[in-house]
Amino acid sequence: SAVISQKPSRDICQRGTSLTIQCQVDSQVTMMFWYRQQPGQSLTLIATANQGSEATYESGFVIDKFPISRPNLTFSTLTVSNMSPEDSSIYLCSVEVQGRLAGDGEQYFGPGTRLTVT
Amino acid sequence: LAKTTQPISMDSYEGQEVNITCSHNNIATNDYITWYQQFPSQGPRFIIQGYKTKVTNEVASLFIPADRKSSTLSLPRVSLSDTAVYYCLVGDWMDSSYKLIFGSGTRLLVRP
Numbered sequence: 364s365a366v367i368s369q370k371p372s373r374d375i376c377q378r379g380t381s382l383t384i385q386c387q388v389d390s391q392v393t394m395m396f397w398y399r400q401q402p403g404q405s406l407t408l409i410a411t412a413n414q415g416s417e418a419t420y421e422s423g424f425v426i427d428k429f430p431i432s433r434p435n436l437t438f439s440t441l442t443v444s445n446m447s448p449e450d451s452s453i454y455l456c457s458v459e460v461q462g463r464l465a466g467d468g469e470q471y472f473g474p475g476t477r478l479t480v481t
Numbered sequence: 482l483a484k485t486t487q488p489i490s491m492d493s494y495e496g497q498e499v500n501i502t503c504s505h506n507n508i509a510t511n512d513y514i515t516w517y518q519q520f521p522s523q524g525p526r527f528i529i530q531g532y533k534t535k536v537t538n539e540v541a542s543l544f545i546p547a548d549r550k551s552s553t554l555s556l557p558r559v560s561l562s563d564t565a566v567y568y569c570l571v572g573d574w575m576d577s578s579y580k581l582i583f584g585s586g587t588r589l590l591v592r593p
Contacts, residue, residue, distance in 0.1 A: 367524075398583075405568070406525065406583040455524050469515075470581060472524025 365390050365458050367473035375479045376446055383442045384476045386456035391436035394459040396470065397429070401452045409454075412439050446480045453477050485569045485584040492590050499556040501587050503569030506550050512571040514545060514552045515581070519566045525583075528567075529554070556589075564591045 366389040376382050386395065394413060398406040410420045410431055418431040432440045443450050453475040460469050487503040505514065513532050517525035529536055531543040531552070542555040556563060566586040 396581075405585050408580070408582060411580065457524070469527045469530070470525075471527070475522070475524055477522075 365392060365460055365471040367456060367458060367471055369454075369456060369473040369476050371476055372474065373477040373479075375481060378447050378480055380446055381442055381444045382446065382478060383440050384454050384456075384478075386439045386441070386473055388437045388458050392458040392460065393436070395433060395439045396457045396459070397431065397439075397441045398455045398457065398472075399452045400455060400475070406455065409441070443478065446478075448480045451478060451480045485571060487567075487569050487584060487587045489585065490588040490590070492592065493559055494592050495560055496558050499559050499563070499589060499591075501554045501556075501567055501569075501589070502551060503554070503584075504551045505569070505571045508549050508571050512549075514543065514549075515570045515572070516541070516543065516554045517568045517570065517583075519568065519586070525568060559589075559591045561591050561593065563589065565589060 368387045370385045374382055396411050397409040399409055400406045408421050409424045409429055410418045412418045412431050412433040414433045414436050420426060428444055430442045439456060441454060455472050455475045457470045457472040485503050485505045487501060493499045513530055515530040516528045518528050519525040529538055529541045529543045531545050533545050533549060536543045544553040566588050568583050568586045570581050570583060572581045
């Protein structure tokens with residue numbers, strides 16, 4: 364298992380500014396993921412962050428808007444840049460804990476960061 | 482990645498068994514089927530995972546028919562605290578990562 368914390372838990376930001384969200388894990392993990400969840404909606408994968416390499420972004424998400432850092436095996440940051448009200452959402456990080464067999468891993472999620480852009 | 486389809490919402494009463502069915506017609510050979518539970522203001526929590534037949538743990542059972550094109554999450558004797566959104570996911574290894582793509586989920590309401 365893995366215990367994940369995120370900072371901040373929530374923030375209210377003005378449009379045009381940037382916010383960096385931190386994700387800390389209590390154990391070393393290879394893969395970390397960043398998701399976005401808009402109110403009442405499902406989760407959308409933003410990117411996959413592998414330690415030591417560039418993050419891999421999903422369709423519709425770009426590095427200039429959502430730069431990600433992964434400096435070590437227990438930590439990652441996601442920055443939401445040049446924010447607009449459309450970026451108001453919950454941002455969650457997750458980590459993968461691999462099982463015994465290929466493909467039977469579990470993902471553990473952080474509590475999320477609730478971002479409101481005014 | 483396979484797309485999943487599940488009911489948008491379900492209602493139940495305390496003490497009843499709840500079965501949520503998910504279809505994943507395009508599931509690939511390597512795909513596992515995983516269910517997550519999410520309470521308001523929390524991240525999703527892993528419930529159960531299976532590849533075929535039946536899997537049971539302390540909280541739920543997962544039934545997967547031979548063709549694997551659907552799966553059913555069974556929650557025995559639900560309580561009010563089981564009110565949550567339940568997500569069915571399939572995924573496989575891509576770029577050395579087991580990637581999960583969330584569908585719309587099923588919003589379960591358990592009534593007294």
